[in-house]
């Protein structure tokens with residue numbers, strides 16, 4: 489089995505100076521055989537963090553990219569620009585972008601195609617709202633999101649992030665995660681055939697040092713996408729330490 493993957497999503501937090509301090513608290517403290525670790529600072533911190541990560545085992549990710557390679561898109565950042573900085577991964581379709589920037593599945597898919605073309609590994613997020621889960625519609629919603637957001641033959645990373653668990657301080661239960669992971673794998677196989685086996689599925693939503701060991705031992709959980717706890721070096725390292 490391949491190593492589990494722990495991705496830190498720093499969201500819109502910190503200055504370059506704060507980022508340097510956080511990275512200094514991570515670099516050199518990870519054993520060579522640790523889980524695969526990727527940190528995703530805001531765009532403004534990518535260049536300085538890239539320099540700091542040279543020679544470390546930590547990968548660098550971004551939190552979004554535009555679907556076009558270049559052009560008249562004021563304020564946007566393209567996948568080739570990220571690759572140029574040494575970025576290897578990019579989070580796409582996070583619920584905060586789907587909701588706050590009205591991103592559609594189709595846009596997420598176009599961004600994923602652009603990212604792959606630029607040599608980046610997309611981490612595509614899917615997840616249902618509390619209302620959808622309460623109405624037992626979550627599997628339908630997740631199936632549609634996979635169908636609409638993942639390019640054909642996708643072999644990157646899928647992050648299951650129930651929206652109601654993000655930043656909530658309370659993760660989904662082990663039973664909910666296990667059932668949904670099994671559903672997602674079955675759905676990937678149904679939609680993509682054999683290629684669906686290669687997709688790593690992460691769980692995200694209030695993962696912390698305390699719940700990481702149990703969440704990361706659930707079958708099909710190939711790792712975690714971590715928001716709040718990734719801003720604290722000790723907490724993030726504990727989560728990494730719980731991964732296999």
Ligand code: PEP
Nearest residue numbers: 654655692693694715716
């Ligand atoms: C996220 O936003 O991707 C996330 C998982 O956040 P948190 O860990 O803070 O719930």
